[in-house]
Amino acid sequence: MLYVQIAIEQNLNSFQLSNICHPFTIQPNCAGCVPERCGRVVFDQLVSGSEADALLKIAQQGLALGGSEGGASILDLHSGALSQGKNFVNIYKLDQAKGIFRKSDFIIYKVVKTKIQHAVAHHFGVRADALHLTHPTFFSRLTSAPAKTVHDEYWHPHVDKETYESFHYTSLLYLTDYGHDFQGGRFVFVDKDNSNKTVEPRKGRY
Template sequence: MLAVGLALLGFVPSSSQDLAYYFELPCHPPDYIPKYPGCTPEVCKRVTVNNFTTMEKVERLRDMAARAMAFGGGGGGPTIFEISSGTLSKEDKFIDLYKLLTRANQPIFLRSDFELLQSLIEEIKALIGKTFSVSAPSLYLTHPVFFTNISSKPALTDHDQYWHSHIDKQAYGTFVYTCLIYLSDYNQDFKGGLFVFEGKDGRSLEPHRGRLSCFTSASENPHYVQKVVQGCRWAITIPFTCNPDQAAQWPSLDSPFIQQPNN
C-alpha cells in the first residue's frame, strides 16, 4: 500500500511515507483492564510505515545513542541505553550514565537531541491516534524508552538473550502501544535480526532506516527478534501507556549532562 493507505486510515502522510504493513486482530481483553476511554484499543493492530522520519534524523538519533554507548557497552550482543533514566549496559551490568556524566561534568548531549526525540514522540502519538482510532492526547510516553545496538557477539547473561519470544505488556508492565524506529538497514548494516510476529497471523518484518513499527503491546502480539549474525542492528523503542501515573519522567533540558547554550 502506498501513502494513500495511510490517508485512508486518517493519517496525513508526508510525500515519502508509505504504509508497508497493516493488520487488525482481536485484542485480549483481560490485558486491557482497567480501560481508559479514548485510549484503550477496541481493535488491536500492527502498523508499519516506511520513511516515517528522514535519514538526517536517523543519523542524529544514532549519533546520540553512540555518544551514550561509548561510556558502556554490553558484554554480550545487545547494548541498551534507556533515555528517561540514563541506564546503560556496561559489560555484564547496568550503570547510571546521567549520574556518571554529572559527577564528571561531561555534558555529552545536546538540547537538540532531546528536542528531536520529543518532536518524534508527538508525531508518533498523532499516527497512533489516527491509525488505532484513539485520542492522541490520552497517550503518555512510558518507560523504558531505549536505544538498542545489537551485535553478533554471543550472550554472556540472561539479559543478552534478546531472541526469546515475549509479550511487551508482560515484560514491561506499562506498555499499551509499542513503537520502534529502526536506525539501520537489514542485509546492509547487519544480517539476521528480523522482527517476527508469532502465531497463525505471524509476519516477519525487515528493519530499515526510518521505518516505524507500532503495535498493541498485549497477548495478541507475541514476538521476537532473530539473532543478529553479522554487523550491528540499531533501533529505538518508544512505548506509550494510557495511565498518566505510568508516564516516563523525561530529563530536563537544564540537566548537567546536556550542553547549555553558553557552554
C-alpha cells in the first residue's frame, strides 16, 4: 500500500465520519484559525486519478533507492529522509538520486497540497491562509514484511496530535487500491464507544 501523509464541500463527494476532536489550545488573537467543527472527513473526487498516478510515480522512484527491512518505508521530499535498512538516509545526498525528481514533480505535489489545504479549510471552517504545511510530510509504503524496528510497527493505536504537537489536521491520500493492489491495510479509527470506523484505501481517496 502506498499513500502520502500531509499534515496541515461544494460539489465534492465526501462524507463525515464523526465529530470527535482533540482539544485545541485557542489563542485569543487567532480569528479564523480555530475550526468551527472537528471530526473526520473522506473525499473521493478531490484529487484526480492522473494526479494520484503522478504522485505514485514520484514515490516509487524515490523508494526504489531505499526501503526498510521491516514493513514500513517512508520518503520525505522536504527533509530528504528515506528509509534504508534499519536507518534513514538523505535521498538528496545519494549520487544515484541526482536528477531523479523533476520540476514538474514538485509542481504536482504543490498542486495537490494546495487542494488539500483548501478542502480542509472549507470543511472545518478556517481560513486557508491560516493553515501551514508542517512536518513530517511523507510518502509511505506498507508491506507484510515483519517489523524490524519500532518505526515498522505502524498498526498501534495512536493520536497524531499527541505524537506530533505541531499537527492540527492530518491527511492521508491513498495512491493504490485496497483489494486490487494489496490486501489488508485498512485504516481503523478506534473510538471510545467501541464503534470503530474503517476506511478502505482507494486511489485518490483522501
